[in-house]
Amino acid sequence: MSTVRETRTESTERHEAKHRPDAKKKTPRSARSRAEGRLGWMLAGPAFGIMLLVTLYPIGQALFDSLFSLRLTAPDERSFVLFENYRVVLGDPAFWQSMGVTLFITVVTVVLELLFGFLLALVMHRAIKKLRGLARTAILVPYGIITVVAAFAWFYAFDINSGGYVNNWLSWVPGFDTELNWFAEQGTSLVVIIFSEVWKTTPFISLLLLSGLAQVPGDLEEAAKVDGATGWEVMRRVILPNMKAAIMVAVLFRTLEAFRIFDNIYIMTGGANDTEALSLLAYNTSIGRLEIGLGSAISVLLFLSVLIIAAIFIKGFKVDLATGRNS
Template sequence: MTTTTTPAKKPRRSQRARAEARLGWMLAGPAFGLMLLVTLYPIGQALYDSLFSLRLTAPDERELIWFGNYGVVLGDPAFWESMGVTLLITVITVVLELILGFALALVMHRAVKKLRGLARTAILVPYGIVTVVAAFAWFYAFDINSGGYVNNWLSWIPGFDPDLNWFAHPETSLIVIILSEVWKTTPFISLLLLSGLAQVPGDLEEAAKVDGATGAEIMRRVILPNMKAAIMVAVLFRTLEAFRIFDNIYIMTAGANGTEALSLLAYNTSIGRLEIGLGSAISVLLFLSVLIIAAIFIKGFKVDLAGGKNS
C-alpha cells in the first residue's frame, strides 16, 4: 500500500501583514516611482542613442544603424583595456577595503563605551568628504608639479626617488588611485560589517571561550559564519560602486597612462570626441556589466538584500 503526500501549502499572510505591506508601498511608493523615473529616462535615452550613428558636430546626420555601435565598441582594443583597468581597480580596492573595514568594524564594536562614539566619528570622517574634494587632496599630495609632500615623507626609504612623478607611470598612477579609493570608501564597508558584528550572538562567543577555543577559532567558526550575509552585501554594494569609478581617475590622470576606466571611456567618447552614439553604447555596456555582477552575487551567492540572510 502506497501513500501519497501532498505538498504543504504556503501559509497565507494575515490581514495585518497585508495591511502593513500596503502601508509600506503607500509610504515608499512615491519616492520609489520618482527614483525609477529619474533612473529609467537616462538609461532609455542612452539605449536609444546607441542605436544611431550620431555626432554632436553633425546632429542632422543621424542614421539608424541598430547594433553597429556595439560591434565597433566590442571590436576596439581600447574598450577591453578599459575593462581590464576597471576590473583591476575593482578587485584590489574591494579586497583591501574588506580587510581594513573588518578591522575598523572590530575596533568600533569592541571599543570602550566612552570612546565608542569618538572612534566611530573619527573612522567615518573620510566617507563624509565629497569625492571630488578627496580626489583633489590626494592629487596635490602626490603631484610633484604642485608641491606634493608625499615624496618628502617617503624620502627616508632606501632606494626611493624623491623626484618620482607618480602620475607619469601607469603602475604608480594606479597605486595612488587605488589608495584614494580605499581611504575614501573603507568606512562604508566598516559600517556594513559593524551591523553584521552586532548580529553575532554573544552567548556563542562566550560558549566558545568556555570550550577553550582560541581567538582565531572563534573568529573562523563563530563570528565569520554569522556575518556571511553582511560580508556578501558589503562586497556586492562596494563592487558595484567601484566598477563605476570616475571622479578619482578623471581628476588625477584624466585616463592617461593606461588608467582609463569604462566610465571615463564613455565620457571621453561622448564629450571629448562628441561621438554620442558610441559613447551611449559604452554606457549601456557598462550598465549591463553592473547588472551581470549584481546577478552573479545575488543568485550565485544567494544574497538576500531584503532580509540580510544567506540561503
C-alpha cells in the first residue's frame, strides 16, 4: 500500500514540476524539423550572405572613415582623429535641428499611415470577394511608383513657380491664398513632404495589416458579438490583440524607412527652410562640402539611431515574430 502511495506521490511531483512556470521545456526537434531548417538555410542562405556583404561593407567603410579627418579636396592631409568628428557633429546645432525634423516627419507619417492603412485594410478585408483583387491592385498603384517620380509629381503639383495646380483646386476654400508658396516656409514644406510620404507608403502598411486581419479567428468575433459586445469592443478586445504582430512589423518597418527619408526632401526643398533630415545632412556634408569624415560620422549616428529605434520597438511590443504571438 505504501509503495502505491509513494508511486502516486512521485507521479504527482513530476506532474507539478513539469507544469511549473519556471520549468524549462526542452522539446527535441524531430528529423523533419531539422531537415526543414537545413532546407530553409540552403534556400535563404545565399541571398542572406549577399545582402550581408553588401550591407556590411558600406557600414564598415563609413565607420572607418568617421575616425579620420578627411576632405576630398585634400586627400593627402588625412589624419586619424578618433572620435573628434563625433564630438563636432554632436556639438553642431544643425545636427539636432535635422534630428528634430526627422523625428517629426517620422512620427506624423507613421501615425497617419497606420490610421489610413488600417481603414483601407478593413475595406479590402470586408469587400465583396469579386472586388478584392481589383481593390488590392488599385491600392498598390502609388506604392509601385518610383519614389523620385512621385516626389517630382508632388513638387510640380504644389510649386507655384512651375505652374502648380493645387492652389487653383483650393481656391474655393474661404480665406485661402491662391498665391501661397508652399515651399517658402518650413511648416507648409513639411506638410507637402508628409502628404507625399503618406500617399506613397500607406498601401504598404495596409497590405501588412490586411495579412494581420486575415489571421483574426472569425469565431472569436462571432462569439463576442453574441455576448453583446459593440463594434468598438470587438475591435479593441478581439481584433487588435490578435493583430499585434502585424501591427508591430508594419510600424517597425515604416518607422525605420521614414527615419531615413531622403528623396522627397532632396527634390522638393533640398533641405532649405529648416527641412533638412539626417540623411540629407549626411549627403550635403559628404558630397556638398566634401567632408567625408564628418559625413561618415553623421551616417554612423543615423545607423545607430535606427538600431536603437528597432530595439525599442521589439522590446516594447513584446511580440515573438517567429510565432506571431504575444510574449
